[in-house]
Amino acid sequence: MSFLVVLKHSYLRSLNYILSWSIPLLLLGVLTLPFYDLVAENEKQIRPIIRGLSPIIKSFIGGELAEEMLTPQGYVSQRYFSFIPVVFGIFAAFAGSGMLVSDEEKGYLDLLMSHPTSRTALFLGRLTSIILQVITIILFGWVGLLIGVFRSESLDFTGEQLIIPYFSVFGITIFFTSFALFISLVFPSRSSAAMTTGIMVIAGFIITTLSAAIPDLKTIAMFSPITYFQANAMNGLNLIPFFGLITLSLILTVLAWIKFRLRDLRIIGEKGW
Amino acid sequence: MDKFKHAIIAEKLTKCFGSHLALDDLNLRIDDGEIFGFLGPNGAGKTTFIRILLDLIRPTTGSVSVFGLCPLENSIEIRSRCGYLPGELRLDENITVRAIINYFVNLRGGSSKITNNAYILSERLSLDLDPKIKNLSKGNKQKIGIILAFMHSPDLLLLDEPTSGLDPLTQKSVLEIVNEAKDEGSTVFMSSHIFSEIRIVTDRFAIVRGGSVIDVRKTSDLEIHKTTIVKVKFNGAIPHRDTLKMLQNVSLKYVSSISKTLNFEVNGSMDQLLKFLSGYDVERLETSNDVIEDLFFSYYDTKK
Numbered sequence: 001m002s003f004l005v006v007l008k009h010s011y012l013r014s015l016n017y018i019l020s021w022s023i024p025l026l027l028l029g030v031l032t033l034p035f036y037d038l039v040a041e042n043e044k045q046i047r048p049i050i051r052g053l054s055p056i057i058k059s060f061i062g063g064e065l066a067e068e069m070l071t072p073q074g075y076v077s078q079r080y081f082s083f084i085p086v087v088f089g090i091f092a093a094f095a096g097s098g099m100l101v102s103d104e105e106k107g108y109l110d111l112l113m114s115h116p117t118s119r120t121a122l123f124l125g126r127l128t129s130i131i132l133q134v135i136t137i138i139l140f141g142w143v144g145l146l147i148g149v150f151r152s153e154s155l156d157f158t159g160e161q162l163i164i165p166y167f168s169v170f171g172i173t174i175f176f177t178s179f180a181l182f183i184s185l186v187f188p189s190r191s192s193a194a195m196t197t198g199i200m201v202i203a204g205f206i207i208t209t210l211s212a213a214i215p216d217l218k219t220i221a222m223f224s225p226i227t228y229f230q231a232n233a234m235n236g237l238n239l240i241p242f243f244g245l246i247t248l249s250l251i252l253t254v255l256a257w258i259k260f261r262l263r264d265l266r267i268i269g270e271k272g273w
Numbered sequence: 274m275d276k277f278k279h280a281i282i283a284e285k286l287t288k289c290f291g292s293h294l295a296l297d298d299l300n301l302r303i304d305d306g307e308i309f310g311f312l313g314p315n316g317a318g319k320t321t322f323i324r325i326l327l328d329l330i331r332p333t334t335g336s337v338s339v340f341g342l343c344p345l346e347n348s349i350e351i352r353s354r355c356g357y358l359p360g361e362l363r364l365d366e367n368i369t370v371r372a373i374i375n376y377f378v379n380l381r382g383g384s385s386k387i388t389n390n391a392y393i394l395s396e397r398l399s400l401d402l403d404p405k406i407k408n409l410s411k412g413n414k415q416k417i418g419i420i421l422a423f424m425h426s427p428d429l430l431l432l433d434e435p436t437s438g439l440d441p442l443t444q445k446s447v448l449e450i451v452n453e454a455k456d457e458g459s460t461v462f463m464s465s466h467i468f469s470e471i472r473i474v475t476d477r478f479a480i481v482r483g484g485s486v487i488d489v490r491k492t493s494d495l496e497i498h499k500t501t502i503v504k505v506k507f508n509g510a511i512p513h514r515d516t517l518k519m520l521q522n523v524s525l526k527y528v529s530s531i532s533k534t535l536n537f538e539v540n541g542s543m544d545q546l547l548k549f550l551s552g553y554d555v556e557r558l559e560t561s562n563d564v565i566e567d568l569f570f571s572y573y574d575t576k577k
Binding site: 005013106110114115118267 | 349
């Protein structure tokens, strides 16, 4: 019962926050995809330009597969999905780090936990709310893609094709959320956890991208979660990295839950008592 | 409702935060159905004790029980029977008063009885339910906390400075609500810095210092026996502790050999003490019938 009350309250409280992420994402799809018509029209001029780019610059538009950008699927992967993990990663950094510790630092968690709500119910209610928020934002993004495809004369994708990469987006987002949540309870500090996760997102994105041009970075890139994100999943989702991210997320979530159940709640303020 | 002789029992309760000792071997028993006051300065351990009762924090050593139940193992049941008003009340600022009350009513099962109680209390405290909480004054936010603590008619009320930030009329209303709760069978545990509040409302009170209970008194006894606190500053030698034993209605509360000051608690007539002091060179003598305040400060006088 408490779980449902917490879930409903947390989700409804976040509606403005959800919309602030959802609407720009929807517009991104609506505005970006129709530009493929221009790309397709000028393919012969664009291809030699891409071939002439330095490997490092080319790594930011797909590396060896940069010319795939001139194909419909390649365009959607490169121009839309390739940097989506950064967008969702920043969302996850704030959502995960603030799930419990934000209210604890404000002093609100004391009052909340003085009511007959178990820590587990609060934990699961808020986590489920975040998962639903992610799904909601993804749905907005997907609708944006559908509208973008509709507006384009050259793109022809089904809704199923466009939703498949979002499974990978979901996996990477849940990973970063659970990571931010776990370290927010360990540090314990919301700002430190958000910053650490944000650095992991940005640095991971840069390392993963550059590793396409700099072979020495490939070993380090193995430790970046972004490496396991599948921007080109419209061709088919590889389930191993997807479930790998989900499994790691589950482990971090369980560890966070155990930490939350066992530790004292801080009275107010950040970092300490 | 099960009746326990003691609503709260704490035995050798200790809590450390790193190297800081917040509670030091605290022993306390609070009777079922009484209003019990907790007096102590900031950092004395009052809030720490209350938070242990609610399983917000866990003791380092020692034991505590609420209605005979261990807070760690039975936190949900204990919290369902408790109403808590934090000393520093923090609320979700971006929603309305009505929304936050409804949220907490739903966390307690969403019964219409609790909802009605909440709205009756809001009318009694003159609290408008429509504004957003961020637009309320400190006093009005405190009223929300009071409603949340009392709305479900709890068996145990844990109130940390309940009248903080309230105007005098509302303070009076709150103390009336506390008394009504007691009349309905609730036990009330309240910390306060306001001595008159302790005197008016409580049945017993404890003085806390350094995380330990150093004295527990029945409030009515202090009034009935017309207790007076007497502070005496001496010019010359101060009386030895052993010589005071002959005084039957006088007890020594504080000694400072550097400032040559003794604080006495006198129950009833001052005649014996005055005759005793006539044999010494007394520089100054002060008396006070604000017994609780002077009793409190007699434990906290730090002049040396």
